[in-house]
Amino acid sequence: MPDTEILSPMQMALAEARAAADRGEVPVGAVVVRAGRVIASAGNRTRELNDPTAHAEMLAVRAACERVGDERLTGCDLHVTLEPCPMCAGAISFARIRRLYFGAADPKGGAVENGVRLYASPTCHHAPEVYGGMAEGEAAALLRNFFRERRGV
């Protein structure tokens, strides 16, 4: 019997994004995986925490570092529903994340395939392997619906 309850890391990140939307936060979610296990997950909490740095990726990276007791997450992978911004892309590099999987591209705010394309810069000292467009439709729809509803208020 197939175990249909096991979510992929990106499905877990999407669940974090939906939970963020329910809290009135921009719906972005992220999880950190090490050796096939999720070791941290987070959704965006910038409003709740009054903290402009509290993007999903930042919170997930910080929680994972706390869990492993190291400021480097060598061998760990990050799954996030939206293309990271410059701040998060920088943190992902500092944390030595091995692979970055992201959902929707972000032409206006992204810094991986768009904007400053941080990992292509000669001053970026660690670049993860990057896999974009994971569950892209769902990740983008979450954001679109969130902003549509807010405009309607």
Add this chain to the structure above:
Amino acid sequence: MPDTEILSPMQMALAEARAAADRGEVPVGAVVVRAGRVIASAGNRTRELNDPTAHAEMLAVRAACERVGDERLTGCDLHVTLEPCPMCAGAISFARIRRLYFGAADPKGGAVENGVRLYASPTCHHAPEVYGGMAEGEAAALLRNFFRERRGV
């Protein structure tokens, strides 16, 4: 009689950088000023906290946001001893910092006048006014001495 005990914000940032070096951290310090008063100051704590995001600027911005109860620091200025990296430059932008004063330029890791030059990117939605080279000699010497001593160990 001149009050010789009042430190400038950059002198306070340098004191935070020296304290960071004493803790074995890369010596960078930052302070946030609002209406002529320092509302937050921090030194780098990445090792102590096992947190790759715990750069001086990030900690100072987060502390200032907590103090004012807002995720935006409109009208506030940041003084930091080293040119911010992409992560910190991004956070400074999200926090809507008005003016950024930095000490030493960082050709290898900076993202303001070097590297990706984040604030010149069309995808950067808020750029502070930037003043580089403040107390540059002292800020650079602190870093140079720190790394020289570590190499000597």
